[in-house]
Structure formats: structure tokens, C-alpha cells
Amino acid sequence: MNAMDLNSDLGEGFGHWKLGDDDALLGIVTSANVACGHHAGDASIMRRVCEKAAESGVAIGAQVGYRDLAGFGRRFIDIEPAALTQDVIYQIGALQAFARVAGSRVAYVKPHGALYNAIAHHEEQAGAVVQAIIDYDARLPVLGLPGSVWLRRAEEAGVTVVREAFADRAYTPDGTLVSRRQAGAVLDDADEIARRCVAISRGQPITDSEGGSLTVTADSICVHGDTAGAVDIARSVKEALTTSGVTVAPFTT
Numbered sequence: 001m002n003a004m005d006l007n008s009d010l011g012e013g014f015g016h017w018k019l020g021d022d023d024a025l026l027g028i029v030t031s032a033n034v035a036c037g038h039h040a041g042d043a044s045i046m047r048r049v050c051e052k053a054a055e056s057g058v059a060i061g062a063q064v065g066y067r068d069l070a071g072f073g074r075r076f077i078d079i080e081p082a083a084l085t086q087d088v089i090y091q092i093g094a095l096q097a098f099a100r101v102a103g104s105r106v107a108y109v110k111p112h113g114a115l116y117n118a119i120a121h122h123e124e125q126a127g128a129v130v131q132a133i134i135d136y137d138a139r140l141p142v143l144g145l146p147g148s149v150w151l152r153r154a155e156e157a158g159v160t161v162v163r164e165a166f167a168d169r170a171y172t173p174d175g176t177l178v179s180r181r182q183a184g185a186v187l188d189d190a191d192e193i194a195r196r197c198v199a200i201s202r203g204q205p206i207t208d209s210e211g212g213s214l215t216v217t218a219d220s221i222c223v224h225g226d227t228a229g230a231v232d233i234a235r236s237v238k239e240a241l242t243t244s245g246v247t248v249a250p251f252t253t
Contacts, residue, residue, distance in 0.1 A: 003246065003248075004201050004248055006241070008230070009222070010035070012226060025225055029234060032061060036063060036064055038091055039073025047101065047102070062106050064087075064092065077114070088109075089132045143162045144162070165221050167193050168186060171209060173208045201221075201241055
């Protein structure tokens, strides 16, 4: 692989509460997964992040999640599929308004947190999110975990799928993410993370949570904006990829 997208979850504050250094990350990453108000984010934050992303030439993605501000979208909600579809459309539409004002557009969709993990295996909810994409704009690519039900359902519906790897998260032997409730789930060694990302970009195996070898096929790598040292990690990953001959560029046009 000679090209790789680098994405980050941004705009994850609310009111006076700020999480992560959005401006610094927008100077490094190529795609911004912007919180749309359900798990985090508000109108002012969405507008500011969209404007900065547009200025920086960074692709804007709708990071959609459960309606769960108190839990930061990291708690599963057993929501009816039809209601979930409308919630996702609502979030994309809200972000699209601010992207348009900034002279840009929503270029893709990425679920957040518990929703992301649920639709890796939950058929009904995966189908509901796919339906939202089809209803809103079936041309929008979607970002997700390789091998997930979500990407399979999206691909079956004719939606463009983009496989994602995580720079700063540990993987189980079956290729899913280690729960944040477990020790070692979040990685923080920038140099080691950078080496893992280079291996992923080359199709080489990385070490899973049990010490085995795991190959993660990806078109985009995510650095979480709320991880400690996120800016240094993102910078190290980008430099390592570039040095290894990988062009870091958005997957959207």
C-alpha cells in the first residue's frame, strides 16, 4: 500500500467542556470525524471544527453515535432500528449544515463508541445505520472495522466501505478492540504505535492482546483525539508512514 488516510475523532467537547486539541490535530490528520451532538459536540463546536477543517484541507466526516451525552456514547442502547435510522440522519444533516457554511461538505460517515462496537455484530442496528446512509445519500462512504457486520451490510447495499485500523487501541485475537474497561486497552507509547501503523500499512502482522500475530487490513488509521498525548502520537504516526514511503492522504476526493 502506498497511500493511507489518517483520521481522528474531533469536536468532542460540549459547552465549556473541551476534550482534545482539535486545532493541532487538524494540522496533522487528513480526515476529521466530527461529533454531531449526540455523544458530544454542540452547534458552536461543530461550526468551529468544520471551518478549521475546511481551512486545513481536511475531509469532514460525520461521527454519529447513540444519544448519550452523559456516557459519551460509550454505553450500548437497545434502540428500535427505525429510531436509530432517524437519529443517524439527524446527526449527518446537522453536521452537513455547518460543513456547508464552512465551504465544505460531509464526505463520509463513521459511527462512534458503543454504536461502532455494537454494529460490528448487531445485525438489526447495523442495518438501521446502513438504511440511514441510503436514505440520506448512498454515495457517502462509511468507515468501520474490517470484518464487521456493519461493513458487510453496507457493501451489500452498494455503499462504499473504508476499512479502519486503530493506532492507539489494543486488538483481541479475533480482530475486535479490547474493551476500554480492561488494562492495556489504550496504547500510549508513540514510537511503538508508529511502528504498528507502518506494519499495518504494509500488510504485516501486529501483536494482539494475547501475544499472537494479527493482520489488520486498513485504508485508514485512527488516532483518538482524547488519548493522552494524541497530538504527539498522530505526528509520530504520520512521520513514520511518510518515511516508510506511504503517502498520507484522505480516502475521499
